[in-house]
Amino acid sequence: MEVFTPLSTVTWQEKAAIPRRVRDESVAKVEPALQGLPDELPLNSQGLPKIVLTTRERELTEKYTVKELLALLHSRKLQSEELTRAFLRRAAVAHAATNCLTELLWDDAIARARYLDSLPHPVGPLHGLPISVKEHHGTLGSNQQTNASYVSYIGQPSGSTLLLDILWDAGVVHFARTTQPQTIMHLETESNIYGRTVNPYNRNLTPGGSSGGEGALIGMRGSLFGLGGDIGGSIRCPAAHCGIYGFKPSVQRFPNVGGKEHMDGTEAILATKGPMAADRDTLELCMKVVLAAEPWRLDPSLRVAPWVPYKITRPLKVAVMWWDGVVRPHPPMMRALREVAHACKAAGMKVVDWEALNHQKGWEIVSGLYFPDGGQSIYNILEESGEPPLPLTDFIIKEQPNLCAERDAFRTAYARHWSATADQDGDEVDVILCPPNFGAATPHGQSRYWGYTAIWNLLDYPGVVFPVTTVDPEKDKKDVNYAPVTTEDKFVQELYEPDIYKDAPISLQLVSRRHFDEKLLAALVEIERALGRS
């Protein structure tokens, strides 16, 4: 990568152009070059791969789950190089459609794949699998830099990320790096460096954020497995908006050291990294591989907690949270809840209602706690280069009072609220089924209500997002008689016009008590079975 020498005469715009050039040059390496893309891109990008890719490339990127690909790679029925080349080209298509990449690792990925193919035995459980990763995590196997979407950080080297060290040892091929928004604290994906990433189902809508590059890329099957991070919804929101699977574990479980972040050392609300994937089983596979490496031996922030798969021995008790008392979900989200609740009942599960316990207060606490210094450290980084804060940056940064004691009281009240669900029938609620957002992906610049994901960050309840349906203007008509109950609700209701969201994915979120990560993924299997999925 080009080395940047800071000069006081360089404007932030000139500086920001450097990583864009790196990105463009990296994508231009694609061989054979992409041909056939229309000059004017369609609203929905899902048809583009068919125009550009070969039948074999489409077979390799569409036909298999990650587990199936790994079986082919391990048995040497498939070479990593062929697979990697197919995903490199499909990722380039996804980028042309959605602006989801910060770098395509063409040379490094092919060299790594060839090396793995040359070995007599697989190096680990993920031998030869191409994976994508959010830019600020950094990647191994190359002389990478990470800017974390700050112009000030451009040109700084990337440290080694423990998570990626582990995956590397397990045999992955890094082939694509993906976009995140300024501050990595928007539920959309726009920065002064890379511009805006759009939704692969509808370019007028956001892919979500902050792991929106991963969302868009995996939503195009330009990658089947990637890594994001989540402190307020940054894995679950883009997973939901792009119709893929995303898992936010309880914090302090998945390695965090390495990579580039602003505000290292703050901890009022902790972030966690986690997997995003085209299929469900890859989420648990990722947890197993990473925790088998005992990451707590090198990252002392982690709990010593091996991954112990959970066995469900009685019908689940599923609580449905129809809304959070602040912002009513849009009609397609309500329909998804009804459909899944119905399927759970039909499969013999207990289905009850979940009473949201003062989520308005929860949102006030968590949004106040994101920036213990009132955002000053972020504004300092922005000022260093002169790049302007984006509107969604100013939106999320506020002054904060000392809210940690309120946070702890809220957590305690919620724990008791959950325990009390066993009072009547002796069975405690196992999981909460709830929206991951008030609706489908929003039009750009409108993602101002984080409550449906951030509440679970406040409580540190693990959450997993899974696709359910898509917006159908016929089925999901606007309720013109609904009277909004809060200012946020009014804003959100006004965002809904069915035609704007046509075909956008609608996903749901499943949440369990803190530290019951394994149980949560086991419950998702049961619920997807109830939906008739394998």
Added chain:
Amino acid sequence: MEVFTPLSTVTWQEKAAIPRRVRDESVAKVEPALQGLPDELPLNSQGLPKIVLTTRERELTEKYTVKELLALLHSRKLQSEELTRAFLRRAAVAHAATNCLTELLWDDAIARARYLDSLPHPVGPLHGLPISVKEHHGTLGSNQQTNASYVSYIGQPSGSTLLLDILWDAGVVHFARTTQPQTIMHLETESNIYGRTVNPYNRNLTPGGSSGGEGALIGMRGSLFGLGGDIGGSIRCPAAHCGIYGFKPSVQRFPNVGGKEHMDGTEAILATKGPMAADRDTLELCMKVVLAAEPWRLDPSLRVAPWVPYKITRPLKVAVMWWDGVVRPHPPMMRALREVAHACKAAGMKVVDWEALNHQKGWEIVSGLYFPDGGQSIYNILEESGEPPLPLTDFIIKEQPNLCAERDAFRTAYARHWSATADQDGDEVDVILCPPNFGAATPHGQSRYWGYTAIWNLLDYPGVVFPVTTVDPEKDKKDVNYAPVTTEDKFVQELYEPDIYKDAPISLQLVSRRHFDEKLLAALVEIERALGRS
């Protein structure tokens, strides 16, 4: 308890006299009254119980371990009331000797014991056992107030403490509440309310702190099992100074909610409660009983981590930390290390040296992090009543820079340092054997070096303290040729004159990696066996 109505005309001294009167009236209830105590108390209080107590009272309080008492209680060979009365009287003796109580719960304890005796079956594993507790934790079964050693807090009701709820359900009898220092942040025990608590082996020395009331009481066998808290040594320091056992678990394991603390919601360095006991087995018994109640269901700060006893399957690899590179331990402490290291080797364990990794830096970080607000919240509480800060309060409170990132880097470096101990022979160090302090209990007002305990709070490594020997001026001569290496070291070396510490307990500390609490207690069993103990 008397209700206090705040009046602006009341001085802090008048206000502070109220809980002292409560305490004195509570101790005066002892029946029969204590007789035979000398007008001038001896330097060493260990002989006093023999003067005052009956043979039967001494048998009940001296002859048995907690496990043996529980067996007698469960089989009804012993009534809780008789046992409780014996400990009530012995606690009164301990208080007369050391000033360790804030309240003796005469009526409540006897009523509770009678109630338990009246039941057809034991209510739980601790049925009928009298236990003591640090004042600020509060107790159940009575209309308690807690002042946490702040004059401003006098008259405030105590909330329910989850830890004590659990022990109550397991059958304990609360019979004594014990002293802590102003701010609960001294390694001694002195407050403007209750004055100074002294060491039961030498009244010129401190019992340690902040759980110094527990240390002195259990050091007199005025209780066999009590509860303390530890953020910088507050369990381990008084346990060491008073010749008893004390266990600081990894944080977020043992319930914390309830009780009275200043600075709720701060979390740069977390405190934990933990057991203090006259015998080793009671530490693990306490952990088992408390974690069997699944406290994480009600205290969401806790890890979901049941107590799973650890089985040691190969000879331990014990690292001995002879000193921390900042302050050299006094001669009796060095002798204790030599004696125990020798016994471990003789028992077939691997014994290696531990290189202290920049503990000076560690102390700078942890002492800076104790007061994220620079101590302002504490000074505000003091100013509210007008009570003056004690010298050790001003000592520990300093301005602090943003040290959380340095803390995390230090933790990561130390984790890698520990993992590297397997590099040469493939065996990682299991436990570190180290001093819990630079020496025996200090003369009053001199406990200004916390490094030997606080470093493990910074790292969140669990630590357990066990008695080894006592100061012997013949064996533990001053090394007059030693040249101190730091200012702190000079201060500490000047504190040592063998005769000052004659007969004072010398204890050692065993430390394991974070979250290996069960392994740590299992290793202590092995090491005590190597010392010829059961």
